[in-house]
Amino acid sequence: MADEATKDTDTLLKEMSHWTGIAGEMQQLMMEHGASVLLKMGDDTAAGLATTPLPSTDQMLAAQKAWWQETAATWRKMMPLSPESAAAATGDRRFAGVEWREPIFDMIRQTYTAIADQLLAGIARVEGLDPKQKEQLLFLTRNFVEAMSPSNFALTNPQVFDKIIETGGRNLVVGLERILADVGRGQISHTAADAFEIGRNIATTPGKVVKETALYQLIHYAPTTPNVKATPLLIFPPWINRFYILDLRPEKSFVRWALDQGLSVFMVSWKSADASMAGTLMDDYILAGEHDAIDTVRDLLNVPSVHVIGYCVAGTAMAMLLAWLAARGEGEKVASATFFTAQVDFSQAGDLSLFVDDAQIGLINSFATDGFLDGRYLAATFNLLRGRDLIWNYVVNNYLLANDYAPFDLLHWNSDVTNLPAEWHRRYLSDLYRDNLLVKAGGLSVAEVPIDLSQVRTPSYVQAGREDHIAPPESVWKLTHHFAGPLRFVLAGSGHIAGVVNPPAANKYGYWTNDAKVPTLAEFVAGATEHKGSWWPDWISWIDTLSGDDVAADGARIPGQGKLPAIEDAPGRYVRTR
Known part of the structure; x- marks a missing residue:
């Protein structure tokens, strides 16, 4: 009898492992696709880098030393979990859950943080780039780093593991349904579609x-x-x-x-x-x-x-x-x-001003059909400016954890996009963001x-x-x-x-x-x-x-x-x- 119970448990664990792996692979593909799109946006910057002098030997040695020092500090803080590590984890909302304080997941978090910090610091140390090129690279790298956070993947997020056990894997099924629905509509859902209705519970002033x-x-x-x-x-x-x-x-x-x-x-x-x-x-x-x-x-x-x-x-x-x-x-x-x-x-118009040269404006214009630009494109652009909060937060909560959507009127409005005249948009970017002609x-x-x-x-x-x-x-x-x-x-x-x-x-x-x-x-x-x-x-x-x-x-x-x-x-x- 005990042998049969053990066998049943082993079978269940294997099934859960299998489907968790499938979900992780799917999420990995999504992240890689998102990263490839971001990197494609940086083609012009990459071409400029090809003619940029390599960092000096001293710079490379300094960067390598910083990397090893941070890596050693990470391992020193691993066993047991130090107060310093716990404080760092709770300071980042992605890792605020107590589950991230388990040694193995704290190691994953700290390793990710060290790599992320070094990637961003490495860009900041690169010489030979004009300020705009450096900001472009930092923006793209920051978005890539946020996309690759271990919190975004089923296999490296302890809260997702707990949810799989709690729901018997149902969260993965619900999450996949939501992914497919959002792919069909062309944007991430931030709140339940039926939570608000114009004229019923929003935009009701007589x-x-x-x-x-x-x-x-x-x-x-x-x-x-x-x-x-x-x-x-x-x-x-x-x-x-x-x-x-x-x-x-x-x-x-x-x-x-x-x-x-x-x-x-x-x-x-x-x-x-x-x-x-x-x-x-x-x-x-x-x-x-x-x-x-x-x-x-x-x-x-x-x-x-x-x-x-x-x-x-x-x-x-x-x-x-x-x-x-x-x-x-x-x-x-x-x-x-x-x-x-x-x-x-x-x-000083912020990150939106980083991608307004002729090639990038031409690329944006190519997305237009019948003389207008689909509002979902601009919504995605604004979301990228705060990708951690407006993209990956919802990937985790809506897809991996399959939590109930919060009935938030502001998020409903944020998803209610409008289309824009393509030529107006092109001139808006070129005349104002690029050439700053209004002043x-x-x-x-x-x-x-x-x-x-x-x-x-x-x-x-x-x-x-x-x-x-x-x-x-x-x-x-x-x-x-x-x-x-x-x-x-x-x-x-x-x-x-x-x-x-x-x-x-x-x-x-x-x-x-x-x-x-x-x-x-x-x-x-x-x-x-x-x-x-x-x-x-x-x-x-x-x-x-x-x-x-x-x-x-x-x-x-x-x-x-x-x-x-x-x-x-x-x-x-x-x-x-x-």
Whole structure:
């Protein structure tokens, strides 16, 4: 009887070992494929390296010595597990589980860390490369290193081993199903597809679509106060994403909060690009989009000016619009301009600026079909900027561990991609990221009118995210060097999204202000005052001084009751178009 039990146990272990090996091999193939794509992106850099002088003998000896010293230190810390090793493991979320403190897995972790550190340090020590080439190599190497983490493989992740035993291997089956589903849709799922629905539990703020063009729908939200400020607020979200990042669940909605502060709020909902928009350029977004919406709201409410908010790329376009209005003597159409994580000077634009030479832009353009670029490409690009958090974290949790998806509205929005006009995208990369023409007086024109940012005198509020990986705070800060009007800069905690969508009730992150005129972000931070919680109240206090008297929230202030009849209920159909 005991022999039969032993035999059954051996059989079960062999089966588990077999299927774990299969899963590991599949994961290995996926990682290798991802690494090969990244390395292919670096072909031009590799070609440059071929003509780069080899490091000197002294450099090679120093690197080798550092490697052996780190390797020896790793082995010294192995048996038994030292407090230093435990602290290092818990400092990296990938290895925070107590399972990684088992000697064999701690050895795997430390060996990986030593190799990773030496790879990155080796790139940093290479001489003969210009700074951009070195940054390109570091970016590619960093992504490769993150992809090869032992946490990403079933055979080297102790938590996956435990999950296989706990579920009898069911997690591998569920994970494979999810992999195949994600391959079919062309992107990694960050949250359950049915957890959120536009108009049901996100983008629910009441309002009406009051205008529709080939480029955008204009949403007018219903007031929530009996009186509102005379000057309305018009929001331009980025057309790279959906507008409802500013209207997620009610408790996180910037739109709903702004309404409750007594503002008349309008939102532009951009159309996701299709073949009909193949010829759409930046001038179209500026004039047929933002400027047209400004004039529409001014006419609807019979007001001389509006407050405007531009988020990310829409903020870049808004800066160009303000310069164009200034050149035409029409700057008074805008009472104030608020910039959410927007760049105008791209000289320090972060990792996105590393791959914008002619060959790379041509490669990106080759992905376009019928004149537009599939939004999944850009989503993958943004994910690569934080691959550890936005790719490999979900490979482990969704595929290997097969954990339940977290119902996270922000991640649902992040996966809800929009398509882009290919020619607009090409010029955006070449004119701004590569050539940085916007900060050169007359370097760019709008409708054949040369523009100069130094002529903009519109009161401006500039918000940057301290941990922003898409629009780095150092880059956003540069906007303060180019406008001539009064300007308030606020540095918010967190990044490109959470740093903006931070309602006061959450009491998270904090923000920094500094009224002194200083030339650099470092000096701003050094002399800044830290404030707890959300920066939204700071913004509303600033904008209230520019908003005029209160007026009754009736007549044209009610969506559909003015000269523009309601077309459909908010959030409209454009936000649902894929």
